[in-house]
Amino acid sequence: MLAAHRRDLLLRRLREDGRLVAKDLAVELGVSEDSVRRDLRELASAGLVQRVYGGALPVSAAVVDYAARAQVQPESKERVARAAARLVTPGSTVLLDGGTTTLAVTRALPLDLRATVITHSPTIAVALAEHVDIDVQIIGGRLYRHSMVACGALAVEAAQRIGADLFLLGVTGVHPETGLTTGDADEAAMKRALAARAAETYVLASAEKVGAASPYQVLGLTDVAGILTDAPEEDPVVARLRAAGAPVVVVG
Secondary structure (H helix, E strand, O other), X not given: OOHHHHHHHHHHHHHHHOOEEHHHHHHHHOOOHHXXXXXXXXXXXXXXXXXXXXXXXXXXXXXXXXXXXXXXXHXXXXXXXXXXXXXOOOOOEEEEOOOHHHHHHXXXXXXXXXXXXXXXXXXXXXXXXXXXXXXXXXXXXXXXXXXXXXXXXXXXXXXXXXXXXXXXXXXOEEEOOOEEEEOOHHHHHHHHHHHOOEEEEEEEEOHHHEOOEOOEEEEOHHHOOEEEXXXXXXXXXXXXXXXXXXXXXXXX
């Protein structure tokens, strides 16, 4: 089998099975593990898979730039955002992550809501401008343009001085093996710093993120109060997440 045909087969198998195991594929295809690993490296370089120890997982659709991500599954994000907005109670202090799903949360919040929102995203802060009864506080730092959020040492230090009732966390991947992941190490560190300052953390996981993985782990599946997703109840990945102890909440 030609290498190009083999890589096509690997992508088809990944879509069907949700993961690739290099050792098993080498036996099945009658090639060396090195050949399979070489294929996976090339597919990963092309942004088609996320390599992990021993194989590969589906790459997250949320790794594209911010403008493009706004066009990915907008209805799915709105469903998750509406469920997340219901967690924000009057008088509470809420940490809002950056990203397109969190931006949808701002649109779902009642205009007369009285609360405090702390965010490291200038986009989120501007979106809350018309919510005149929400006290908006902004964390500064180095701008990470992929998600339009502040990251880096200054932002992490500032996060350590605050406290909140709730953190609405955005990620690019939710997978039974890799946990909650994102595509940048500094962004992952910032998300962890914010989660550490909130009494409860809920993950915003629109359906395309469930079963996908990115390079950097933010938190483990059991480190959060809930994972809000509109993935179908019958999705086998949802069952695997729950078997791993993840507090998955399927929303309509």
